[in-house]
Every structure is written in C-alpha cells, then in structure tokens.
Amino acid sequence: MASIKVHGTPLSTAFQRAVVFLHEKEVDYEFVPIDMRAGAHKQESFIFLNPFGQVPALEDGDLQLFESRAISKYIAEEYSEKGTQLIPFDSKKKATASVWMEVEAHQFEPVSSKLGWEILLKPMFGLTTDPTAVEENEAKLVKVLDVYEDRLSQSKYLGGDCFTLADLHHLPNLQCLLGTNLKSHFESRPRVKAWVDDITARPAWAKVLALIKH
Template structure:
C-alpha cells in the first residue's frame, strides 16, 4: 500500500487527514505514534516530521508533514477520486483559498486551543485554564459571527459545494460539540445547519467508526 499516515487518532490534525482520505475513498496504512515518546514501530518518527508532531504522511517516495499541506496534496493528487474538494476554475478556487486561510489562521487559532483545554487536558489529568477558555470562546464567537453572515449567502463557505475549506473544520467542530462551546454554534442558525451537514457526511462517520476511543 503506497499511502501511510503516521500519527495518533486522538489528534484533530491526524483526523483531518483521515477524513480527506475517506472523502477520496482511498485506502491507507496507519502507523501509530505515541505522542508522549514520539516512538513508532517503524523508522524514527523524527525522520519523517522534523518537528516531531503528528501527522506525517507518505505516498510512495513522497513524505509530507503539516495536515493542511497533506490534505491539499491529497485533494490535488487524487482529484479524480471520490469527492471533489478543489476546483480548476480560478475564481472559485480563489474563494476556497480564502476560507482555507480563515480556517487555518482564525478559526483554528481559537478552536485548537479550546479543544486541548476542554477535551484533552481532562484526559491527561491536567487542569483546564478556565480564564483562557473564556478568552478563546469570545475569540471564536467573533469568527463564527463572520461565518454566520457568509453561510447566509451560500450553503458552504466557498460556495454551494462542499470543499476542502469546509472539510478542514470538521475534527475541531466535532470536539466542540461535546462541550459548552457547542452553544456558540447552536446560537447561529446558518452555522448550525452547516455543522450538521459537514458532521453528518458519510466520510466523517466512517472516520469516527474507525477511531479506537
């Protein structure tokens, strides 16, 4: 099997890659990485990702790290497979690129840390920083206000078709649905409908069914 994903299934970044592969209906080998020791059964993890973070990705001789670079590669390299996640039209692609940047630079800036504070810290026996959580909730609310206006105009962030810009949000949003942050999404009807849509996709349900926790 040519494609390998190295990581830990609890990581939203790893889940993002799983989801992209599921949307493309691609088979792959998963290599578990212990996040505490960065050890795995095969080659040293640091040889694939020099920053020692998950995920790392292999497709034949190609080795990649950073989940968004990986998902963009998959969407381009396997454009003829599964769900179209990117487009050839330059104007439509420009809109996808805009919302890819918004997800990475604005949504994830709050969402990833919220996910860690609320979802991951309790699992590790650590104390959640409630003051930081409140600050991040306010930050995320501002982002979701922008999303609400955008989604009042189109079904998905970049237009009327599901794209990589929507897909990259899914793991963090899924984590937020299990916490008090869910209310931020529920309070915005267009955002809430969008969440229900992207979380309900068969590819994400397939990923969830395969997670071992």
Template sequence: MAIKVHGSLFSTATMRVLACLNEKGLDYEFVPIDMKAESRAINQYITSTYTDKGTPLVFHDPKEMAVLFVGMQVESLQYNPPAGKLTLELAIKPMLGMTTDEAVVEEKEAELAKVLDVYESRLAQSKYVSGDSFTLADLHHLPTLNYLMGTRIKAVSIRASCECLVC
C-alpha cells in the same frame, strides 16, 4: 496499495488528513507516532493527486479556487487558533487528567464567537464556507468541531458545524 498516514489519534491535524482520505474514498494505513504535521498541505496534495476519487473538495475554476483559498486561510488563521485552544482546554486536557484553564476558555470562546459572526455573514450568501460545494475549507473545521461537540461549549460548536456544514 494503502497510503500510510503517520500521526496521533488525538491530533486534529491527523484527524484532518483522515477526514480528507475518507472523503476521497482512499485506503490508508494509520501509523501512530508522536509528531506535528501540516495537515492542510497534505490535504491539498491528496486532493490534487486523487482528483478522480470521492468528493472533489476543490474547484477547477480559478475564481472559485481563489474563494476556496480565502476560506482555507480564514479557517487556518482565524477559526483554528481559538478552536484549537478550546479543544486543548476542554477536550484534551480532561482526557489527560489535566486542569482546564478557565481564563483561556473564556477568552477563546469570545474570539471564536467573533469568527462565527463573520461566517454567519458569509453563509448568508453561499451554502458552504467557500461556495455551494463541500470543500477543504469545510473539511478542515471537522476535527475541532468533533472535539468541541462533546464539551460544555457545544452551543458554539453546533453554531459552527451548522454554519460550515449546513445542518
């Protein structure tokens, strides 16, 4: 039986859940609705429930999990706020025929650059954000990176994707 995913195809939260389901190799049925979902919690549920499917995305070792939780918190609290705003301003608003707020873009691009400096330091020590395996911390970056790669700040986006996902 397929897992039902309720969400919006424009939503980075929905994209985050779909990426996790794809990594786990699970069948799903997409049900389009207008809602906000806590995709990070849903992804933790998916990885815990389907441990034997697809890419592991988490660790079994408690110390490695602690590092993963830190990586997930950094993505959620430091990376996603500026990246999400940039996604809205540079990708979503133009798709909807709305005007981009250039002041917001300038401010958020500078914020994102600071976060990526921290990632650079971290990735000098490990292959991925939270260790030497692709995990939820890396996966959670994918939706905003997907949008930002099609924008004028692609150079910043490429830096992020290379640092998070090891080009």
C-alpha cells in the same frame, strides 16, 4: 497493500484532518499507529518523516509529507479524478475557497485548539483549566462564528455552493467543541447549525469517528 501510509494516532485532530480527506477521495491508505504516550513521535525513525516530531506524516511512494493541510492539498491534486471534488476547477471559485481555508487555519483553528486544550485535554491530564483563557477564547470563537453566520447567508458552504477543503478542514476541531457546552454557540446561529449538521454527517467523517472509537 495501499501505496499510501499515514503515520499517527486517531486521537490527533491533525491526523483526523488528513485521513478524512483520504476517505472523501476514496483513496486507500495504510494506517501506521504512532504511540505518542511512549514518545514514538520523538524517535529518530519518525523524526525522519516529520522533523518537528508531530503527527501526521504521510508516505506516498518516495514522497514524504507532513502538515495535514499540505497533505490534503496534495491528495486533492494527485488524485483529482477520484472521490469528491474538493477544490473547484474555476479559478475564481478556487480563490474564494482558498480564502476560507486560510480563515480556518488562522482564525478558527487557533481559537478552537486552545479551547479544546483547556476544556477537554487539561482535565484528561489532571491539569487545571484556566477560566480566563476559556473566557478570552470563547469571546474570539463567538466573533468567528458571527462571521461564519453572515458568510453562510451567501452560500451553502464556506467556500461556495459546494463542499470544499474549507469546510472539511474544520471537522476535527469542530467535533471536539460540539462535545462541550460551547455547542450552544453553534446551535444558536441557524445557518452555522445547518452547516455543522451537514458536514458532520458526511460518510467520510463517520469513518474517521469509527477509527477513533476503535
């Protein structure tokens, strides 16, 4: 049995971000389903793992972690000899990749999450989409993608010439937006489109998508 346990639900983008990394690193893990509809993430047993009552939560022996990006960094260092090398060894290249990891967390994620909530999730819960919120955040997304198009004229990936955490962290929210009419913003920028096609075709991501559909 795998020593690593990941608690969550495949529908959570944060859970997806954590487990796609485990697949990239070829690290075995045990998936522990959390029924969020039933409020399992707010029960004491789960709060012990994540005091904010959010997924995912990871256990590796006596270590307990939450926050998907922190989980990915831990796995990258703890299992550095396995799978894909997703953090550069060179200090300057590592610093560059770190910048774009911050960009994903502070520029792309907030905008894409709000758009996903308005366009995809609200209708699922019988709520009304706010067109003003969509318009405002779509304008912000366009600005982010313009920066990405320029950056990708300098290197194949956001963090440099090799696939890194800076790219991987985008996958869950990116996949959500590709299922909406916002896909045109990605496809109209040739370098962004090539980058999207590349990272969404990775075998590790295909395994996560299969888990979602299961």
